[in-house]
Amino acid sequence: MNASAASLVAEQFDDLGQQREAAKLGMWIFLATEVLFFGGLFLSYTIYRYLYPETFAAASRHTEVILGGANTAILLLSSTFMALAVRAAQLGQRRPLVWLLLATASLGIFFMGVKAFEYDKDYTAHLLPGAHFLWHEANPGAAELFFWLYYAMTGLHAIHVTVGIVLMLVLATLAHRGKFTSGGYMTVEVVGLYWHFVDIVWVFLFPMLYLAGHR
Amino acid sequence: MTTHPTSYYWKNCAYLMALLALTWCLGYVNLGVFNLVAALGISCAKTILIALFFMHLKTESRMLHFAAGVGIIWLLIMFTLTLADYLGRGLIAMPRY
Numbered sequence: 343m344n345a346s347a348a349s350l351v352a353e354q355f356d357d358l359g360q361q362r363e364a365a366k367l368g369m370w371i372f373l374a375t376e377v378l379f380f381g382g383l384f385l386s387y388t389i390y391r392y393l394y395p396e397t398f399a400a401a402s403r404h405t406e407v408i409l410g411g412a413n414t415a416i417l418l419l420s421s422t423f424m425a426l427a428v429r430a431a432q433l434g435q436r437r438p439l440v441w442l443l444l445a446t447a448s449l450g451i452f453f454m455g456v457k458a459f460e461y462d463k464d465y466t467a468h469l470l471p472g473a474h475f476l477w478h479e480a481n482p483g484a485a486e487l488f489f490w491l492y493y494a495m496t497g498l499h500a501i502h503v504t505v506g507i508v509l510m511l512v513l514a515t516l517a518h519r520g521k522f523t524s525g526g527y528m529t530v531e532v533v534g535l536y537w538h539f540v541d542i543v544w545v546f547l548f549p550m551l552y553l554a555g556h557r
Numbered sequence: 558m559t560t561h562p563t564s565y566y567w568k569n570c571a572y573l574m575a576l577l578a579l580t581w582c583l584g585y586v587n588l589g590v591f592n593l594v595a596a597l598g599i600s601c602a603k604t605i606l607i608a609l610f611f612m613h614l615k616t617e618s619r620m621l622h623f624a625a626g627v628g629i630i631w632l633l634i635m636f637t638l639t640l641a642d643y644l645g646r647g648l649i650a651m652p653r654y
Contacts, residue, residue: 363618370621374628381632385639392649411581418577418603422570425611432560538611545603549596553584556592 350526362528369532373539380543383495387550390491394484399555401488404469409460410552413453414544420449421541428534431517431527439517439530446537447510450503457500464489492551499547502540509533559616569610576603 355361391398427442468476469489477485513533516522522530580599583592609615614625643649 366621367624370624377628377632381635385636389643414577418573421611422566425566426563429560535612538607542604542607546600549580549600553596556587557585
């Protein structure tokens with residue numbers, strides 16, 4: 343092992359490979375806890391959709407399916423950029439790495455912009471649960487429940503996207519200084535796992551919230 | 558460490574976009590209960606593609622496969638026990654087909 347590689351390995355690890363494996367294991371365990379974090383909301387959704395299938399279908403028709411679908415495409419594309427960023431880091435390509443991280447962050451910001459626009463539309467349409475919630479079809483209570491879940495699930499997801507964007511920007515700054523392109527790219531890889539996970543959550547949220555009732 | 562060509566990732570991206578288009582189209586046809594089955598099936602397919610190729614599970618060690626699988630197993634336990642409780646106490650009706 344040469345001196346620069348040795349300085350990347352923390353004392354408790356035998357080599358860089360073992361250290362990378364440990365970092366990834368830590369992230370996968372964190373993601374397993376995240377699965378359960380979101381899982382509680384998915385479980386609530388399942389039970390209430392089972393109880394009120396017609397109302398959930400009707401409420402789902404009030405969501406913005408075009409915007410939701412576009413946002414899915416945006417996140418899938420951002421995941422592709424993230425995977426390419428990890429590849430650039432592996433290959434020690436500093437400039438492509440910085441640009442790919444910035445592209446990933448930009449798509450994340452774009453996603454949040456679309457989401458904000460959507461929340462605003464829902465708010466003006468009186469779909470925000472609470473005193474101003476208005477529902478002219480059958481079973482307003484169950485419809486309000488759907489929108490509680492809609493805001494809780496997309497809201498929790500949006501918090502995760504925001505954290506992801508901040509992480510991408512920090513990584514891009516560090517990458518610009520050449521931190522990851524001399525063998526120690528494990529941080530990029532681990533943050534990549536997190537970003538892909540956030541993408542996977544949305545992959546389930548989209549059909550559940552926007553397509554619960556066919557249009 | 559294996560490095561894949563960029564086409565490896567773009568190909569996966571293309572598959573994911575095709576699946577998204579399929580989900581979207583299915584949102585406009587009435588298949589009854591199969592709307593939900595198909596939508597969740599496609600979401601699972603997308604998850605598998607993302608996990609295998611973007612998250613590199615395809616080339617990772619057994620230990621990481623285990624850690625990734627554990628999340629899903631815990632989720633299934635949570636769903637099974639809770640739904641069994643709701644059904645058993647009659648809080649939700651048994652499904653009838």
